[in-house]
Amino acid sequence: MNQRAHPGAVFLYTDYTRLGPYVGHLHARLLQAVDPAPTVIxxxxxxxAFRADCAAYLLAANLPYLPADAVVLAVVDPGVGTERPGLILRAQERWLIGPDNGLLAVAAQDGADVEAYRLPPAPPGIPATFHGRDVFADAAAQVAATGRPPSGAERVDHWVGQKWLRDWDALIYTDGFGNLISGRRGASAPSHADVLIGGEALGQAEKFADVPEGTAFWYVNALGLVEVAVNSGSAAARLGAAPGTPLRWRPRGEPLLQSAPRPGS
Amino acid sequence: MNQRAHPGAVFLYTDYTRLGPYVGHLHARLLQAVDPAPTVIxxxxxxxAFRADCAAYLLAANLPYLPADAVVLAVVDPGVGTERPGLILRAQERWLIGPDNGLLAVAAQDGADVEAYRLPPAPPGIPATFHGRDVFADAAAQVAATGRPPSGAERVDHWVGQKWLRDWDALIYTDGFGNLISGRRGASAPSHADVLIGGEALGQAEKFADVPEGTAFWYVNALGLVEVAVNSGSAAARLGAAPGTPLRWRPRGEPLLQSAPRPGS
Amino acid sequence: MNQRAHPGAVFLYTDYTRLGPYVGHLHARLLQAVDPAPTVIxxxxxxxAFRADCAAYLLAANLPYLPADAVVLAVVDPGVGTERPGLILRAQERWLIGPDNGLLAVAAQDGADVEAYRLPPAPPGIPATFHGRDVFADAAAQVAATGRPPSGAERVDHWVGQKWLRDWDALIYTDGFGNLISGRRGASAPSHADVLIGGEALGQAEKFADVPEGTAFWYVNALGLVEVAVNSGSAAARLGAAPGTPLRWRPRGEPLLQSAPRPGS
Known part of the structure; x- marks a missing residue:
């Protein structure tokens, strides 16, 4: 294949945490896979962790902030070590590489003309427990260098999560400040509505400073997602909520509007 | 503006923590802002967190260890989302970019001929909650690439914290080992003096190994700041102290010497 | 010395944690030490932390995953601030730089024709507490740039840990998921044997999915080391074990096989 003069950037999106050598091994492998090595962020x-569904909605919200031709190496896989084949999706001018468990599927819904490829099986002798390093990293580096799927990848038409709803009225992530991010995009959220969660009805605000300290509210966060927060406090602690908790909407002063199904259900 | 062949490096100094996508978005934005992209560290x-005063003294102590022409993108902002204009300071051959809340002010005191600029207001439609990514990152990348303030920045003469004392006799940071860093530079600390904190008088040592295990002491740390530590232990746990706690000095065997005002008070 | 066109990569291996400015200072120093600056991972x-013996076995298991000519800047040093001279080892086509306390020794055992050098003493005025930044970083950058030991380094024949056993039947690291990594390589582990730890006898599995949820087992991890884990759980919490805990082997159904000495004992 033709090498491009400047390889695209590879973005790492995992549940490895920053502890241990795992993230370091991804970087080390990407450094050695192609020459020149891609920029890795x-x-x-x-x-x-272990929630490919929640992680899929969060990844989708991140994609627009990455450069065109970005390659996302994504790993959130409760079935790690099983014989799950690797998937590559091309959508919105970006590449997504990871397990075929739904993780990549929501991000691919926003683009037209999505292309999908299945990675060839890992060669014998590859440990079953670190496909991020031993399978996906080489594929990501090749894609970044060439702008094409890696050699041996086969075009496919179906993947897990392909039919999941684009918005999910549920919490998907608790950040380090206790803010609760949901799978509902602000652009598709009901207007003039309260969020019902943990037995409370929360009004909308534009930003933290618009509500008194200690007050819970919802707003559209800097990823474009509906987020539940407490000014100068932790919404997670206050509301006892966690990823997977459903979110309900109610017009101001009205009774319950809708329930929150699992994605794809 | 003329692009320099090799852009300067951008150093990130925030209270975002390593959790969530926030730091990743800073990197992603800096990668896209100018070509070639700056090195980002x-x-x-x-x-x-939320203590622009404490963070300002810690930032000032870090500056001498950064290369000339370094651009520091700094964000510690309890008023995030309010209409605070962005500030750029040029001092000690380095650039500082962030909110005008005192965070950049102490670092600028060490240099002669400080230049200050105010960033133009964020264009409409920019979310109020992530100015680090949506306003400061582009400015930092432009400065790194050109060695000049970004287009639209206006020269100013006043900024928050301009008159803060250069040294602050208070704790400003607890590190991961429980060591307590203060805002007092070792070079300006009293000689032959004890530190009074949490009801204890602590003597000076050159390094950890100079005192018995479990003993609290003060020393001049590798940033040049007075630091309170316990050999093989946590000074934070032992002394029950945290950022903002005042530090007092006493000549060995003498009574109380001075109190610890807030910076600027 | 001749500068090579493309300096080798420097890999950082420390117990600094990600908190505080310490890792940032290593990066800042490496950026300034040579031109062009090395890639730093x-x-x-x-x-x-504070366990140079445990850290030495973990470092040795990481080395094969780094590129040839990689330079490892390693710092785990309970005696930080004492007059410990710096050591450089050349082994397996890679370079190791750090304190002479055994940390580098195990990784050097796998290679033939190991070369060892002692760094010159730190010049006066260097703080005793941050040799990673003030001594080792410059040396690492020079080695990465030139492929040769830094100027002033003297060839030596002896170093701490030179005679440590290559395998150590003890736990050396608890990862963020509570998995317990040992100093025993899978390639030299007894076959058809149970691991005895915390009063339990654990059987071998190939991967997590091979045992029921909540079951403890041992397997050869993606670093090639024997690791004790619990499917969907924390082995550290379940077994109450930590770095330094001995590991014993027993043929299936047989009584105790061997004990676990400290390395070098």
Missing amino acids: DLMHDAP | DLMHDAP | DLMHDAP
Whole structure:
């Protein structure tokens, strides 16, 4: 394949945490896979652990902030070590590489003309427990260098999560400040509505400073997602909520509007 | 503006923590802002949260260890989302970019001929909650690439914290080992003096190994600041102290010497 | 010395944690030490704190995953601030730089024709507490740039840990998921044997999914080391074990096989 003069950037999105050598091994492998090596950026390593569904909605909200031709190496996989084949999706001018468990699926819904490829099976002798390093990293580096799917990848038409709803009225991530991010995009949220969660009805605000300290509210966060927060406090502690908790909407002063199904259900 | 062949390096100094996508978005934005992209280094992301005063003294102590022409993108902002204009300071051959809340002010005191600029207001439609990514990152990338303030920045003469004392006799940061860093530079600390904190009088040592295990002491740390530590232990746990706690000095065997005002008071 | 066109990569392996400015200062120093600056990768910063012995075995298992000519800047040093001279080892086509306390020794055992050098003493005025930044970083950058030991380094024949056993039947690291990594390589582990730890006898599995949820087992991890884990749980919490805890082997159904000495004992 033709090498491009400047390889694209690889963004890492995992649930590995920053502890241990795992993220370091991804970087080390990407450094050795192609020459010149791609730029590698840690997008985040505390993606919702073992929750490919939650992590898929959060990844989708991040994609627009990455450059065109970005390659996202994504790993959130409760079935790690099983014989799950690797998936590559091309959508919105960006590439997504990771397990075929829904993790990549929501991000691919926003683009037209999505292309999907299945990675060839890992060669024998590859440990079953670190496909991020031993399978996906080489594929990501090749894609970044060439702008094309890696050799051996086969075009496919179906993948897990392909039919999941684009918005999910549920909490998907608790950040380090206790803010609760949901899978509902602000652009598709009901207007003039309260969020019902943990037995409370929360009004909308534009930003933290618009409500008194200690007050819970919802707003459209800097990723474009509906987020539940408490000014100068932790919404997670206050509301006892966690990833997977459903979110309900109610017109101001009205009774319950809708329930929150699991994605794809 | 003329692009320089090799852009300067951008150093990130925030209270975002390493959790969530926030630091990743800074990197992603800096990668896209100018071509070639600047080198980006994470100086630290656990700067004293919501304490622009503490964070300002810690930033000032870090500056001498950064290369000339370094651009520091600094964000510690309890008023995030309010209409605070962005500030750029040029001091000690380095650039500082962030909110005008005192965070940049102490670092600028060490240099002669400080230049200050105010960033133009964020264009409409920019979310109020992530100026680090949506306003400061582009400005930092432009400064790194050109060695000049970004287009639209206006020269100003006044900024918050301009008159703060250069040294602050208070704790400003607790590190991951429980060591307590103060805002007092070792070079201006009293000689032959004890530190009074949490009801204890602590003697000076050159390094940890000079005192018995479990003993609290003060020393001049590798940033040049007075630091309170316990050999093989946590000074924070032992002394029950935190950022903002005042530090007092006493000549060995003498009574109380001075009190610890807030910076600027 | 001749500068090579493309300096080798420097990998950081420390117990500094990600908190505070310490890792940032290593990056800042490496950026300024040579031109062009080396690529710098954070291998890990939660190496076993204050346990140079445990950290040495973990470092050795990481080395094969780094590129040839990689330079590892390693710092785990309970005696930080004492007059410990710096050590450089050349082994397996890679370079190791750090304190002479055993940390580098195990990684050097796998290679033939190991070369060892002692760094010159730190010049007067260097703080005693941050040799990683003030001594080792410059040396690492020079080695990365030139492929040769830094000027002033003297060839030596002896170093701490030179005679330590290559395998150590003890736990050396607890990862963020509570998995317990040992100093025993899978390639030299007894076959058809149980691991005895915390009063339990654990059988071998190939991967997590091979045992029921909540079951403790041992397997050869993605670093090639024997690791004790619990499917969907924390082995550290379940077994009450930590770095330094001995590991014993027993043929299936047989009584105790061997004990676990300290390395070098």
